[in-house]
Amino acid sequence: MTRRIAILPDAVADQIAAGEVVERPASVVKELVENALDAGARHVRVLLEQGGKTLIEVSDDGTGMGREDAVLALDRHATSKIRSAADLVGVSTFGFRGEALPAIASVSRLGLATSDGEAEGSQLAVTGGRLDRVDPAARQRGTTVTVRGLFFNTPARRKFLRSTASETRAAHDTLATLALAHPAAGFELEVDGVTRLQVPTGQDLVERLAAVWGRELAGTLVPLGYAAGAFRVEGFVQRPADAKPTGRRTQLFVNGRPFKDPFLIRAAEAGYRSSIHPGDRPSMLLAITVAPDAVDVNVHPAKLEVRFRDRIGVERVVEEAVRDALGRLGAAALIGGQADRTIGGQADRRAGRQWSEPWDPALQSELLPAGPPDRRSAQFAPPLIQVFDTYLVYEAPEGIVIVDQHSAHERVLYEAVIAQLRGGGSAAQGLLLPLTLELTDEELDALETYEQEIRAVGFEVEPFGGRTVALHAVPAPHPRFDGGACFRETIADLARGRFGGWANRLERFAATFACRAAIKAGQSLSEPEMRQLLLRLFEADLPPHDVHGRATIVQLPREELERRFGRR
Numbered sequence: 324m325t326r327r328i329a330i331l332p333d334a335v336a337d338q339i340a341a342g343e344v345v346e347r348p349a350s351v352v353k354e355l356v357e358n359a360l361d362a363g364a365r366h367v368r369v370l371l372e373q374g375g376k377t378l379i380e381v382s383d384d385g386t387g388m389g390r391e392d393a394v395l396a397l398d399r400h401a402t403s404k405i406r407s408a409a410d411l412v413g414v415s416t417f418g419f420r421g422e423a424l425p426a427i428a429s430v431s432r433l434g435l436a437t438s439d440g441e442a443e444g445s446q447l448a449v450t451g452g453r454l455d456r457v458d459p460a461a462r463q464r465g466t467t468v469t470v471r472g473l474f475f476n477t478p479a480r481r482k483f484l485r486s487t488a489s490e491t492r493a494a495h496d497t498l499a500t501l502a503l504a505h506p507a508a509g510f511e512l513e514v515d516g517v518t519r520l521q522v523p524t525g526q527d528l529v530e531r532l533a534a535v536w537g538r539e540l541a542g543t544l545v546p547l548g549y550a551a552g553a554f555r556v557e558g559f560v561q562r563p564a565d566a567k568p569t570g571r572r573t574q575l576f577v578n579g580r581p582f583k584d585p586f587l588i589r590a591a592e593a594g595y596r597s598s599i600h601p602g603d604r605p606s607m608l609l610a611i612t613v614a615p616d617a618v619d620v621n622v623h624p625a626k627l628e629v630r631f632r633d634r635i636g637v638e639r640v641v642e643e644a645v646r647d648a649l650g651r652l653g654a655a656a657l658i659g660g661q662a663d664r665t666i667g668g669q670a671d672r673r674a675g676r677q678w679s680e681p682w683d684p685a686l687q688s689e690l691l692p693a694g695p696p697d698r699r700s701a702q703f704a705p706p707l708i709q710v711f712d713t714y715l716v717y718e719a720p721e722g723i724v725i726v727d728q729h730s731a732h733e734r735v736l737y738e739a740v741i742a743q744l745r746g747g748g749s750a751a752q753g754l755l756l757p758l759t760l761e762l763t764d765e766e767l768d769a770l771e772t773y774e775q776e777i778r779a780v781g782f783e784v785e786p787f788g789g790r791t792v793a794l795h796a797v798p799a800p801h802p803r804f805d806g807g808a809c810f811r812e813t814i815a816d817l818a819r820g821r822f823g824g825w826a827n828r829l830e831r832f833a834a835t836f837a838c839r840a841a842i843k844a845g846q847s848l849s850e851p852e853m854r855q856l857l858l859r860l861f862e863a864d865l866p867p868h869d870v871h872g873r874a875t876i877v878q879l880p881r882e883e884l885e886r887r888f889g890r891r
């Protein structure tokens with residue numbers, strides 16, 4: 324009787340601990356693989372059946388255990404320190420040293436086969452936390468843990484398991500994360516008899532990344548390295564042009580420990596600014612280093628959450644790190660890194676022109692200058708041609724450069740509108756006769772929401788009764804600008820939430836307006852207009868992508884021509 328009373332609290336305690344540590348098959352995989360790595364395994368093999376619902380098996384070639392240790396490993400009293408009731412109150416923040424194996428064993432039928440390579444190996448069988456038998460077993464050094472019928476004795480929790488596909492995916496992700504955190508160890512995942520992941524022992528991080536995420540994705544990543552204040556960030560981020568709305572991979576580490584944090588991912592995305600389309604989700608691996616006391620990694624033992632003391636600081640540094648990496652990429656990708664030499668460049672930039680004021684009337688006329696080319700355009704010497712009324716083409720020392728005129732102008736306008744909105748200036752061109760427009764309810768809502776920005780870029784608009792508004796003045800970003808059409812299209816885009824993924828309302832408006840206000844494909848441009856557009860593009864120091872993340876500039880390198888014509 325006394326004995327039963329002594330056993331019952333243990334079983335309950337184990338099951339409670341299991342609720343924290345063992346949520347689903349993926350968490351079992353995490354605990355068992357971490358144990359294997361702790362035991363110095365060079366290779367870890369994971370086997371799943373039905374997403375781990377019927378079987379999870381983890382085998383390693385680590386140190387293994389002698390028989391006594393193996394029995395102790397399954398007994399939480401033997402390995403864990405005695406806790407007071409007070410400790411248990413804060414249990415989720417204390418970690419679970421010595422509790423993982425007993426917790427898993429309490430909610431499954433667990434087999435443990437192990438050998439330390441010296442004495443005879445052992446085979447243990449546990450059912451719902453009760454040790455059934457201990458037998459001798461012949462095996463090599465290392466350990467195999469077999470977990471069958473997870474949650475067989477806690478049906479309420481078993482009900483919470485998701486579909487086989489979903490549990491498999493979660494376990495796969497968990498192992499992929501561990502494989503990235505430990506590139507030197509080899510890993511293998513077999514799901515219902517099919518190998519899903521296989522990475523060899525002894526890789527470095529770059530090789531491991533290519534092996535786990537695939538060479539194709541890894542080939543679209545650029546390295547990142549940045550330090551500011553208390554934080555250092557290293558890793559890889561995807562080139563903006565390769566980011567897609569689906570299929571992205573992300574991985575975060577803090578001081579070498581994997582964790583999840585959607586807000587940090589968001590901060591990294593903010594570092595892309597407008598170089599990706601709002602719907603695009605770039606892949607990234609970011610490893611953050613910070614003083615150990617600046618981060619609490621024990622917030623949740625199974626869920627991989629951490630808490631940074633300086634939350635705002637870490638988000639800012641991550642955003643800056645991404646911006647910095649992409650900035651250097653932009654400089655390199657832009658006409659093979661020759662942008663500065665080709666188009667006036669740094670010296671020209673320092674000559675100090677205010678390109679960020681597009682509604683300065685003097686500047687407007689520059690898109691269609693009447694007089695002789697000014698100082699700056701004189702420096703941009705190569706002959707320019709427009710092809711298909713859409714692309715501007717010229718020769719640079721490194722090759723032939725092709726610029727999409729709409730995309731380039733959109734990019735220039737975007738930056739200009741942002742500057743304009745921040746500066747609060749406005750320059751409208753009064754219309755001789757006001758234009759009246761009928762709007763939908765949604766469009767009227769959008770007009771109300773963005774009223775301030777709409778005014779700031781130079782539209783003067785007033786209610787005209789009912790759903791009709793009167794447009795008294797419009798901006799004039801270029802001579803072919805159709806103010807009425809631009810207004811209508813911009814309002815329609817805002818109303819149907821185009822660029823909705825853009826977190827910042829200002830950027831959302833700027834992107835929408837720039838897209839609608841820019842010179843379009845199919846519009847013929849004069850030579851001076853082309854020259855001015857390119858000057859403004861390069862002066863603005865912009866990434867080589869438009870607000871949709873499409874390429875603005877494409878280069879045909881000279882070597883490529885030489886190769887094609889058999890000259891090298």
Ligand SMILES: Nc1ncnc2c1ncn2[C@@H]1O[C@H](COP(=O)(O)OP(=O)(O)OP(=O)(O)O)[C@@H](O)[C@H]1O
Nearest residue numbers: 358359362385387396419420421422423424425466
């Ligand atoms: N694969 C393994 N190889 C060798 N020893 C192991 C293995 N798995 C578990 N052990 C031993 O069993 C003990 C208990 O493991 P368990 O996972 O329960 O606790 P822990 O790893 O010490 O702490 P935590 O609860 O944080 O995981 C370990 O400390 C280790 O000594």
Ligand SMILES: [Mg+2]
Nearest residue numbers: 354357358423
């Ligand atoms: Mg453990």
